[in-house]
Amino acid sequence: MLRLKRSVSLLALALVLSACATTQAPPPEERSPADPWEPFNRQVYAVNRTADRAVLKPVARGYKHITPAPVRTGVTNFFDNLRSPVTIVNLLLQGRPGDSLAQFERFFVNSVYGIGGIFDLADRADMPEHQTNLGMTFATWGWEDSRYLMLPFVGPSTLRDGIGFYGDSFVNPVLDGVRKQGSYGVLALDAIQIRADLLPLDERIEEAFDPYLFIRDGYLQRRNFRIQGEEAEMPDYEAFLDEDFD
Template identity: 45%
Template structure:
């Protein structure tokens, strides 16, 4: 399956109308791949990507998904919410830094405020007090920063265990990991345990949504991921709508049978 990315899946959370598509795109794989009819311009390494996709599917089907299903069944919902809040709060550090690098001081201030409020009043981030206070912003990572710095469109790349990415986003992963607080836990057992919990909790959140994937699975997940990343990079702007243009007019002939 944001960002933001360590363990077995890639973590990305997006606000806006593409939340569902983003969630689906973060899954590392949900079914065997099929041969695409046409080559996607952003996927020149499709043959390699499909093989990795199939590998990830096996790992997910026989290892990650069963564990996530058990976690979702046995863990009370309030506990799951607290776990998700905890890991999301740690991601505010990365958002704040990348917001500064992208020239977005306002968003950096919001991320910093969220981290301070939730880390204190929210008891280490287990409770999200900032959102009800309407302190919300855009999540940022180093892949987005590279895009803002000029690396626009990038080749699609499926990573073993990590799932959907691009060459640009993969290049930003070392910096993403370096700015995630769990990286600096000195106790190996605690760091590995929390990282595993993060993966399982995130995967459990996609159990219901994955059932909504339709059509050819590989293509659906690829297209959803690429679209969601464009949405994130553009801060929620999807571009011009041709049907909203003042110059767009219908002619009577358009309705002739």
């Protein structure tokens, strides 16, 4: 079964690639201090939406239609496992050696006994899982506040998290091997699987008056929650959908 926390982690990606949004930004005096680049971000958002509707969403629908659920689960597990080395390193950089060791144990069990991570045996054994990245590491080092930034063909981020995203992409030894071998089809499968996992969210996000604001506020609140832990309030996505923007 797909883990709920992974779906929540990727919620923002699905929202940015699936929604129908206005691209007109408010005047400068009405913009959020966290989003001073809103005009640019809305334009990038529109490009992402167009690309999704033209390519990724139709492909994801076809993939989900022809691929059995157990196979899709195995693909999800496989790519989750591929990301573990980066998580392990970032946990060390954040001064969390115990969590880093626990994540390494998960990676070892799933890689060796779970056939490269296709079967998440560590989850069945109730081994703890930690999710973090370089953006979170930067936040741990003191860069807590950062401007919101919509990344082309990636989705919602911040300047800090965007730098972290590309940093993680290039230091992952497994993904680096994929790139060197020219196996970009593997990376494309990862994107398709993520999009297929989150197809059910499309209709819900379209209910929002301004999906761009929904995505931005949800992303920033969730990142704040992950950085500050229990001191921050976890975003209520249901409340966003019910909010009256008039």
